[in-house]
Amino acid sequence: MRADVQRVTVLGAGSWGTAFAKVLGDAGRDVTMWARREQVAEDIRERHVNSAYLPGVGLPENITATSDPAKALEGAQAVVLAVPSQSLRANLTSWRDLLPPDAILVSLAKGVELGTLKRMSEVIGEIVGIDPGEVVVVTGPNLAKEIAAGQPSASVLACADHERAVAIQRACANSYFRPYTNTDVVGCELGGACKNVIALSTGMAAGLGLGTNTMATLITRGLAEMARLGAKLGADPLTFAGLAGVGDLVATCSSPLSRNRTFGERLGRGETLEQAQAAAGGQVAEGVMSCSSIRALARSLGVDMPITDAMHRVCHEGVDPRQAGAELLGRSQKHEWS
Ligand SMILES: NC(=O)C1=CN([C@@H]2O[C@H](COP(=O)(O)OP(=O)(O)OC[C@H]3O[C@@H](n4cnc5c(N)ncnc54)[C@H](O)[C@@H]3O)[C@@H](O)[C@H]2O)C=CC1
Numbered sequence: 001m002r003a004d005v006q007r008v009t010v011l012g013a014g015s016w017g018t019a020f021a022k023v024l025g026d027a028g029r030d031v032t033m034w035a036r037r038e039q040v041a042e043d044i045r046e047r048h049v050n051s052a053y054l055p056g057v058g059l060p061e062n063i064t065a066t067s068d069p070a071k072a073l074e075g076a077q078a079v080v081l082a083v084p085s086q087s088l089r090a091n092l093t094s095w096r097d098l099l100p101p102d103a104i105l106v107s108l109a110k111g112v113e114l115g116t117l118k119r120m121s122e123v124i125g126e127i128v129g130i131d132p133g134e135v136v137v138v139t140g141p142n143l144a145k146e147i148a149a150g151q152p153s154a155s156v157l158a159c160a161d162h163e164r165a166v167a168i169q170r171a172c173a174n175s176y177f178r179p180y181t182n183t184d185v186v187g188c189e190l191g192g193a194c195k196n197v198i199a200l201s202t203g204m205a206a207g208l209g210l211g212t213n214t215m216a217t218l219i220t221r222g223l224a225e226m227a228r229l230g231a232k233l234g235a236d237p238l239t240f241a242g243l244a245g246v247g248d249l250v251a252t253c254s255s256p257l258s259r260n261r262t263f264g265e266r267l268g269r270g271e272t273l274e275q276a277q278a279a280a281g282g283q284v285a286e287g288v289m290s291c292s293s294i295r296a297l298a299r300s301l302g303v304d305m306p307i308t309d310a311m312h313r314v315c316h317e318g319v320d321p322r323q324a325g326a327e328l329l330g331r332s333q334k335h336e337w338s
């Protein structure tokens, strides 16, 4: 493993993959992106834009792109995985034999895998045959469009191996992007996955015409339920007070730029799951799948996550958002911290 990471490959040219490539490029790294569609790769390579995902954003000249994963991975010192959670296993399996052996693996995805109920670093560890503790997880309040516009933002780089996190911290820190390190991978990954589900709920509340008190209640009680799950899995409770918890909840639950919040808003306004999916234009709203995997994980551990449960019921059992809200309010009364 090299402490001075100069050549980075980003696998996935969606919103966050492209914005994170720009962060690395603006930090002076040589970046090669892999795009699923050659048309997107050509747009980045020839015109220094990704008009499909980040229209109007100029990309630095030290970013190139290809649709050939073998070419993209040649000589990479770090490999950033920037595809949606539920497709990571299939994509990574096809890339596994192309990964340079010493490259640091970096995960951008925020989700929990359906079926296995694994966090992304666990999926990566299993497929590549490495300790999940070697994977660097990027999380925090990082709405891609704002970062691509160069607006100041902080992030968390979580890795059990502090040296790897520091190597990526050095590689991506720039004048508008301030990454912190953290060794609590469990807490950081759960924060990033759970907040997408809570953002669905705040969007839904907004779609129903509800105001700021409801949003604050959902954010705060969402924080309580993600921290309960984290505690059961050995996370540091302080993590949820940081960028990966409160920070990302505030950003995602309140911003119209969030795909999860927007998706929830559409459901709250009475659209069907299919209509909301069509309106997302192929971009991922991770909470729609993660509400089911996180609910299953919580149930397997005996952890109560009522908002996540309600989102699963709305998204996958056809329950009306008003009915789900009424059920949340009708639960038995309890102490705030019980
Ligand atoms: N967009 C954002 O603001 C942020 C996103 N994230 C996370 O980063 C991950 C990637 O998100 P985005 O880049 O925003 O997603 P996106 O939907 O904008 O792009 C996904 C990319 O993955 C590729 N891909 C490869 N295989 C795929 C498959 N089977 N299904 C769908 N897409 C496939 C797509 O072609 C596309 O280039 C997600 O887990 C998301 O939660 C995290 C922080 C910020």
Ligand SMILES: O=C(CO)COP(=O)(O)O
Binding pocket: 110, 140, 141, 142, 143, 144, 196, 199, 248, 251, 252, 257, 258, 259, 260, 261, 284, 285, 286
């Ligand atoms: O993770 C994000 C911000 O930190 C992006 O959220 P959305 O996927 O809801 O757009």
